[in-house]
Amino acid sequence: MQKAKTYSPEVYPAVDSRVEALVVEVMGRVADKWTLIILEVLEKHGELRFTRLGELAGGISQKMLTQTVRQMERDGFVIRTVHPVIPPRVEYKLTDLGLTLAEAFCGVWTWAEANVTRIEKARDAFDRRNKI
């Protein structure tokens, strides 16, 4: 048997742990598959309507699309413009904050593009080492 199965966080005397926790929470929110993709799509295409945004995101359900986009609106990443017409017309675009976030993630996207093959190779090698 064993005493601890989940490691409790260390206490750093010099670091504000409230800010730390918030940053981690924000990272958790922001580092979400659909949030990332929608960020990308809106950065590339500018203002988009709901359905078009869903098409460009690819494979997202209506439920997740509204949910993600609403969350991003709350966090201040997108502006949602409702045109009071029928049938409804709602448009989404990035705020300045959302744009800077997209830019911050840009490096990660390019990293991913540049290193996909290296990752694939690493996986193959690992599987060969451990499968047999």
Next chain:
Amino acid sequence: MQKAKTYSPEVYPAVDSRVEALVVEVMGRVADKWTLIILEVLEKHGELRFTRLGELAGGISQKMLTQTVRQMERDGFVIRTVHPVIPPRVEYKLTDLGLTLAEAFCGVWTWAEANVTRIEKARDAFDRRNKI
């Protein structure tokens, strides 16, 4: 009623969709809470043993720690060194690939730190607008 509830991906004639899908898959894998945190911890502290890594990650369970770290090893982000002694001694450190990934995410972390308060304000404003 309605025909489509999940939007199918668009076909871009000029873009290799296989690479696209892979990149998205890699992003999904990499943009995981624990992966991100472990990347951070290993970048800051260098080589670490299992238990110490867990303590520094903060709040992670043994199961998730092994799982995450094994996945990162498979993807080629960390090197796992087993010292054949008893009790076991296993050390983890970033590979060059892992280090470049950590650097790529560095921008996002600093962005998060810099913008936590703006996000909080945006949330408050949103909630005030929509709660009442």
Next chain:
DNA sequence: TGCCATACTTACCCGTTGGAAAGTGAAGGA
């Protein structure tokens, strides 16, 4: 003969995630 440490693995279990599908509302067209 136990007990300890370390790095796991396995089984169980519950809460969350997220897709499928159907419902809503309001106006204009057939």
Next chain:
DNA sequence: TCCTTCACTTTCCAACGGGTAAGTATGGCA
């Protein structure tokens, strides 16, 4: 009168995530 459009909302349900707890292996030490 009913259908259509668009942007949702809601309900149902299956899959997954991830925590807790317990088990494993091995040699040294008391």
